[in-house]
Amino acid sequence: MPYRPFVLPQLPGYAMDKKTVLNETHREMGARMVPFGGWDMPVHYGSQLDEHHAVRRDAGMFDVCHMTVVDLRGAAVRPFLRRLLANDVDKLKVAGKALYSCMLQADGGIIDDLIVYFLTDDWFRMVVNAATTEKDLAWIKEQAKGFEVTVEPRFDLGMIAVQGPQARSRAEALLPQALRAPAMALKPFSAAYAGEWFVGRTGYTGEDGFELMLPEDDAPGLWRALAEAGVRPCGLGARDTLRLEAGMNLYGSDMDESQSPLTSGLTWTVAFEPDERDFIGRSALENQRSAGSLARFTGLLLEGKGILRGHQRLFDGEREVGETTSGGFSPTLERSIAMARVAADAGEQLTVDIRGKRLPVRRVKMPFVRNGKPCIET
Amino acid sequence: MSNDVPTDLRYTKSHEWVRVDDEGIATIGITDHAQELLGDLVFVELPEVGSELGAGAECAVVESVKAASDVFSPLTGEVIEVNEVLADAPETINQDAYEDGWIFRIRMADPDELDALMDADSYAEHSESDED
Numbered sequence: 001m002p003y004r005p006f007v008l009p010q011l012p013g014y015a016m017d018k019k020t021v022l023n024e025t026h027r028e029m030g031a032r033m034v035p036f037g038g039w040d041m042p043v044h045y046g047s048q049l050d051e052h053h054a055v056r057r058d059a060g061m062f063d064v065c066h067m068t069v070v071d072l073r074g075a076a077v078r079p080f081l082r083r084l085l086a087n088d089v090d091k092l093k094v095a096g097k098a099l100y101s102c103m104l105q106a107d108g109g110i111i112d113d114l115i116v117y118f119l120t121d122d123w124f125r126m127v128v129n130a131a132t133t134e135k136d137l138a139w140i141k142e143q144a145k146g147f148e149v150t151v152e153p154r155f156d157l158g159m160i161a162v163q164g165p166q167a168r169s170r171a172e173a174l175l176p177q178a179l180r181a182p183a184m185a186l187k188p189f190s191a192a193y194a195g196e197w198f199v200g201r202t203g204y205t206g207e208d209g210f211e212l213m214l215p216e217d218d219a220p221g222l223w224r225a226l227a228e229a230g231v232r233p234c235g236l237g238a239r240d241t242l243r244l245e246a247g248m249n250l251y252g253s254d255m256d257e258s259q260s261p262l263t264s265g266l267t268w269t270v271a272f273e274p275d276e277r278d279f280i281g282r283s284a285l286e287n288q289r290s291a292g293s294l295a296r297f298t299g300l301l302l303e304g305k306g307i308l309r310g311h312q313r314l315f316d317g318e319r320e321v322g323e324t325t326s327g328g329f330s331p332t333l334e335r336s337i338a339m340a341r342v343a344a345d346a347g348e349q350l351t352v353d354i355r356g357k358r359l360p361v362r363r364v365k366m367p368f369v370r371n372g373k374p375c376i377e378t
Numbered sequence: 379m380s381n382d383v384p385t386d387l388r389y390t391k392s393h394e395w396v397r398v399d400d401e402g403i404a405t406i407g408i409t410d411h412a413q414e415l416l417g418d419l420v421f422v423e424l425p426e427v428g429s430e431l432g433a434g435a436e437c438a439v440v441e442s443v444k445a446a447s448d449v450f451s452p453l454t455g456e457v458i459e460v461n462e463v464l465a466d467a468p469e470t471i472n473q474d475a476y477e478d479g480w481i482f483r484i485r486m487a488d489p490d491e492l493d494a495l496m497d498a499d500s501y502a503e504h505s506e507s508d509e510d
Binding site for chain 2: 032043044047048049052237240241305306307309328329331336355
């Protein structure tokens with residue numbers, strides 16, 4: 001058949017069709033399932049557009065059980081993470097606070113992006129991407145040698161993201177009693193836990209909400225209860241358009257080992273201060289910074305009709321200046337948007353090659369949409 | 379999953395349908411099965427009126443929120459009309475793939491080419507075997 005596959009990053013070499021604990025539930029509830037990074041995941045439950053709007057306007061939920069929770073414990077966990085991550089966990093002063101960071105190779109290439117939570121002086125928790133889990137764990141364990149730290153992937157935990165302006169209020173009653181008040185009191189980018197249930201006020205949509213970690217066996221019951229409470233089940237399709245509108249990078253599309261945070265719009269996540277913190281990749285990033293003329297990571301708005309996708313070539317006049325890294329239709333803006341990497345001296349008005357035609361695109365500051373509202377002029 | 383497959387149409391393996399009238403004009407669109415596989419459509423690139431198409435030629439593109447797909451002309455002929463409604467309302471294909479969601483019309487050069495296309499039963503079987 002001529003249909004090009006749903007292009008999301010898939011790393012080779014992993015067993016296909018792994019199933020999350022919610023797989024049967026998705027099928028019973030009418031999801032269309034597709035392969036995604038070695039997992040059999042729901043792409044939508046009928047209409048990706050309706051799911052997208054549900055998250056922007058009300059509440060939706062995503063199966064993110066394929067992502068991996070990693071607990072790091074030990075007396076040396078803080079110094080270890082200050083070495084491992086490009087962002088500085090010393091910014092985390094209050095128990096429960098979260099930090100977004102890249103994990104870099106020595107040459108500055110991005111191994112993965114992740115969220116790390118500070119829980120106690122000898123316990124931090126990370127959430128890493130699904131497709132990168134094996135290489136991440138190998139890397140982390142290798143780097144942990146010589147530190148008094150244990151690295152424990154929590155494959156026993158499931159994860160459900162509940163997102164949207166009404167997400168927290170819909171989820172509240174379904175949390176364990178002991179977690180309700182602490183969860184509702186959370187500030188953005190912080191977490192609380194009770195027993196094996198863990199709630200972070202975090203997400204990947206540009207909306208308010210929770211990411212819930214819980215014992216796998218409890219996940220199907222919570223999924224159904226959330227649906228009954230009016231939280232719309234959503235697939236990975238809506239997750240992709242929501243994160244794109246929110247200006248949030250997707251590992252494997254917008255960055256990988258061949259790019260550094262400085263060329264991926266993630267300079268803000270690199271803590272160069274204090275000077276003496278020697279994180280992995282630091283000297284490479286300093287060299288890149290002093291060499292200058294680094295590629296710029298930018299948002300793009302397609303001026304006319306059509307759809308931007310990843311890996312479309314960009315031109316400033318007749319000069320090729322870069323390419324889109326991911327793109328698509330923005331359901332909120334009803335226009336096509338993209339993320340792109342372009343030469344340092346590329347102009348603001350560019351053209352994109354779509355099937356041999358040059359169409360005008362305008363560089364815009366991301367995010368495109370946040371908390372239900374457009375952030376750019378269309 | 380079963381989809382609507384009208385018995386008065388002819389079909390291609392690549393999920394186009396063809397309706398032929400008495401004057402040798404063929405109306406072409408994508409099937410209900412195809413629109414469901416694609417999901418919500420957000421853009422349709424139409425062929426140019428007056429262009430000459432060979433059977434099997436790429437002639438239009440339908441883009442959903444998740445992917446772009448080529449539409450192939452099932453028959454040889456000249457494009458005489460395109461469905462301009464789709465420029466502003468591509469979702470018409472999701473709503474009504476076989477009537478309001480038609481994509482283009484051609485004047486057939488060789489009606490014998492119809493014999494190579496599938497009938498509804500064959501297409502239904504083909505599209506079911508096409509499901510994962």
